[in-house]
Amino acid sequence: xxxxxxxxxxxxxxxxxxxxxxxxxxxxxxxxxxxxxxxxxxxxxxxxxxxxxxxxxxxxxxxxxxxxxxxxxxxxxxxxxxxxxxxxxxxxxxxxxxxxxxxxxxxxxxxxxxxxxxxxxxxxxxxxxxxxxxxxxxxxxxxxxxxxxxxxxxxxxxxxxxxxxxxxxxxxxxxxxxxxxxxxxxxxxxxxxxxxxxxxxxxxxxxxxxxxxxxxxxxxxxxxxxxxxxxxxxxxxxxxxxxxxxxxxxxxxxxxxxxxxxxxxxxxxxxxxxxxxxxxxxxxxxxxxxxxxxxxxxxxxxxxxxxxxx
Amino acid sequence: xxxxxxxxxxxxxxxxxxxxxxxxxxxxxxxxxxxxxxxxxxxxxxxxxxxxxxxxxxxxxxxxxxxxxxxxxxxxxxxxxxxxxxxxxxxxxxxxxxxxxxxxxxxxxxxxxxxxxxxxxxxxxxxxxxxxxxxxxxxxxxxxxxxxxxxxxxxxxxxxxxxxxxxxxxxxxxxxxxxxxxxxxxxxxxxxxxxxxxxxxxxxxxxxxxxxxxxxxxxxxxxxxxxxxxxxxxxxxxxxxxxxxxxxxxxxxxxxxxxxxxxxxxxxxxxxxx
Numbered sequence: 001x002x003x004x005x006x007x008x009x010x011x012x013x014x015x016x017x018x019x020x021x022x023x024x025x026x027x028x029x030x031x032x033x034x035x036x037x038x039x040x041x042x043x044x045x046x047x048x049x050x051x052x053x054x055x056x057x058x059x060x061x062x063x064x065x066x067x068x069x070x071x072x073x074x075x076x077x078x079x080x081x082x083x084x085x086x087x088x089x090x091x092x093x094x095x096x097x098x099x100x101x102x103x104x105x106x107x108x109x110x111x112x113x114x115x116x117x118x119x120x121x122x123x124x125x126x127x128x129x130x131x132x133x134x135x136x137x138x139x140x141x142x143x144x145x146x147x148x149x150x151x152x153x154x155x156x157x158x159x160x161x162x163x164x165x166x167x168x169x170x171x172x173x174x175x176x177x178x179x180x181x182x183x184x185x186x187x188x189x190x191x192x193x194x195x196x197x198x199x200x201x202x203x204x205x206x207x208x209x210x211x212x213x214x215x216x217x218x219x220x221x222x223x224x225x226x227x228x229x230x231x232x233x234x235x236x237x238x239x240x241x242x243x244x245x246x247x248x249x250x251x252x253x254x255x256x257x258x259x260x261x262x263x264x265x266x267x268x269x270x271x272x273x274x275x276x277x278x279x280x281x282x283x284x285x286x287x288x289x290x291x292x293x294x295x296x297x298x299x300x301x302x303x304x305x306x307x308x309x310x
Numbered sequence: 311x312x313x314x315x316x317x318x319x320x321x322x323x324x325x326x327x328x329x330x331x332x333x334x335x336x337x338x339x340x341x342x343x344x345x346x347x348x349x350x351x352x353x354x355x356x357x358x359x360x361x362x363x364x365x366x367x368x369x370x371x372x373x374x375x376x377x378x379x380x381x382x383x384x385x386x387x388x389x390x391x392x393x394x395x396x397x398x399x400x401x402x403x404x405x406x407x408x409x410x411x412x413x414x415x416x417x418x419x420x421x422x423x424x425x426x427x428x429x430x431x432x433x434x435x436x437x438x439x440x441x442x443x444x445x446x447x448x449x450x451x452x453x454x455x456x457x458x459x460x461x462x463x464x465x466x467x468x469x470x471x472x473x474x475x476x477x478x479x480x481x482x483x484x485x486x487x488x489x490x491x492x493x494x495x496x497x498x499x500x501x502x503x504x505x506x507x508x509x510x511x512x513x514x515x516x517x518x519x520x521x522x523x524x525x526x527x528x529x530x531x532x533x534x535x536x537x538x539x540x541x542x543x544x545x546x547x548x549x550x551x552x553x554x555x556x557x558x559x560x561x562x563x564x565x566x567x568x569x570x571x572x573x574x575x576x577x578x579x580x581x582x583x584x
Contacts, residue, residue, distance in 0.1 A: 050401075050402045052398070052401060052583070053583045054583075064332045065338035069344075070406065072404040072405075075402065075403060076404045078402065080399065080402045081399050082395065082399055084395060085395070085399065086394050086396050086399075087396065088324070088326060088396060090324070090327050091327075099316070100322055100403065103313060103316055103317075103400075103403045103405055104403055104404060105404065106322065143399070211559075246356035292311070
C-alpha cells in the first residue's frame with residue numbers, strides 16, 4: 001500500500017511557480033530523501049503533505065486522505081519537524097513537549113521517554129532559550145515522534161547536529177521505518193544520507209528530475225566509476241595496454257581510469273591479469289554528491305525560464 | 311473544546327511567566343486605588359456615596375487604559391508566532407485554526423479578567439467596605455467590572471483581527487496604536503466636530519447609533535448612565551436622556567464588538583495559506 005501518492009501536482013504562488021507536475025508514490029515503511037537546492041520545492045512539497053497549502057493542480061494523498069481536509073485523525077498520524085524549528089523561549093523543554101503532547105491527544109507519560117530517546121533528559125528542565133541549535137533540533141525530533149506517527153516529515157533535520165548525533169538520529173529513523181513508519185526527509189548535506197536512504201528524489205526548479213534508489217540513479221546518470229592504479233613498474237606499458245579507456249597519468253607511479261559502471265568488473269579482471277605491475281587499486285563509485293550534481297545542475301536555466309541542456 | 315482550553319491555558323501560563331498578569335493587575339490596582347482615595351476624599355464632607363464616585367472615575371480611566379492593555383496583549387498573538395516560526399508547527403497538530411484563535415482569545419480575555427477583577431475589584435471593595443446597604447452602588451460596581459472585561463474582549467478581538475491580517479509584527483503594532491487612537495481619541499473628536507459644524511445638530515436617533523460605532527463610547531454609556539446614582543455624578547444625565555439605550559442593549563452592542571471582529575478574524579485565518 002502506498003503511504004504517499006503525489007499525482008501531477010503543481011503549486012503556484014502569485015508570481016512564483018513553486019512546483020510543476022510532480023508525481024510519485026511511496027510505499028509504507030520506506031525512507032525517502034528529498035534533495036534539492038533552496039527553492040527547489042522541497043518545503044512546498046512538505047507543506048502539501050501537511051495540508052497547510054492546497055495544490056493548484058493535481059492530487060496529494062497521504063494514508064488515503066486528502067491532507068488539506070485537515071481531519072484530526074489524519075493529523076494525529078503525522079509527525080513534522082520544520083526547518084529551523086522554533087519553540088517558545090520561556091518554556092522549558094519538558095513543558096514544551098508536554099504542551100504538544102496534550103495538543104496531539106497523547107498522554108504526557110510518553111514525554112520523558114522521548115526526551116531520553118533524543119538525549120535531552122539532562123536539559124529538560126532548562127528553558128528553551130538556553131538550548132543550542134542541536135538541542136532545539138532534538139526537541140523538535142521528540143515532538144515529531146509524539147504518538148508514534150505513521151508518517152514522519154523532516155525538513156532539513158540534521159542541520160546543527162554533530163556527527164555522533166547524526167548517527168544516533170539515523171539509528172532512530174531506521175528503527176521507525178522497520179516498524180512501518182514512512183519517513184520523508186529533505187536535506188542538502190548528502191554524504192550522510194548515502195548510507196541510510198533507499199529512495200532518493202531530486203528536485204530542481206519545482207520539478208522532480210530524478211527518482212529511484214541510489215544504484216538506479218547512478219545507472220541513469222551514467223556516471224563513470226573512477227579507478228586509481230598505483231603502478232610499481234612500467235607505467236607506460238600499463239597505460240598503453242589500457243588505452244581504450246579515458247585515463248590520466250598521475251606522476252610517474254599512478255594513473256586514473258574511468259569506466260562505465262557496468263564495465264568495471266571486466267576492467268578489474270583485466271587489471272588483475274597484469275601480474276606484478278600493479279601495487280594497489282583504489283576504486284571510487286559515483287557518490288550521491290556526483291549523482292546530485294549531475295541531476296541538480298545538469299541543465300542550465302536560460303533567462304526566459306526555458307530549460308536548455310548545457 | 312479541549313484544544314481551546316489547552317491553548318488558553320498555555321496563554322495564561324505565558325501571561326504568568328512574562329509578568330503580564332502581575333504587571334497589568336498592578337497598574338490597574340494602583341490607578342484604581344489612587345482614584346478611589348483621591349476621589350472619595352473631597353466628597354466625603356458632602357455626604358456623597360464614595361463608591362459611586364469611584365465608579366465614575368474608574369470607568370473614565372478604563373476607557374484609556376483597558377483598550378491599550380488589550381491591544382498590547384493580543385496584537386502579536388498570531389503574527390508573532392508566525393514570525394518566531396512556532397505557528398507552522400502548531401498548525402500541523404490536530405487542532406483547527408479556529409481552535410487556535412479562540413484559545414488565544416480566551417486566554418487573553420482571562421488574563422485581562424484576572425487583572426480587572428483583582429485590580430478594580432480590590433479598589434472597589436476597599437472603598438465600598440461598610441456600605442453594605444447601598445445595593446445600587448454594588449450593582450454598579452458589578453456592572454463596571456463586567457463591562458470592563460467586555461471592553462477588553464472587544465479590543466482583544468480587534469487586536470486578533472489585526473494579527474491575522476498582517477505579515478509583520480511591526481505593522482501589527484502600528485495598527486494597534488492606530489486603533490487605540492481612533493477609538494479612544496479621534497472618534498470622539500470627530501463626533502464633537504460633527505455636532506459643532508452641522509447647523510441643525512444631529513438627530514438624537516442618529517447620534518446614539520453614532521456612539522454605538524465605538525466600543526469605548528458604548529462602555530462609557532453603560533457605566534455612566536446605567537444606574538441613577540452614578541448618572542448623577544457623571545455629568546451624563548442630560549446626554550443619557552437623548553441617547554437612552556437599555557443597559558442590556560448596550561451590553562449586547564459591546565458583545566457584538568467582540569464577536570464580529572473575532573468572526574472576521576476566524577474567517578481570514580481559516581482561508582490563509584502559509
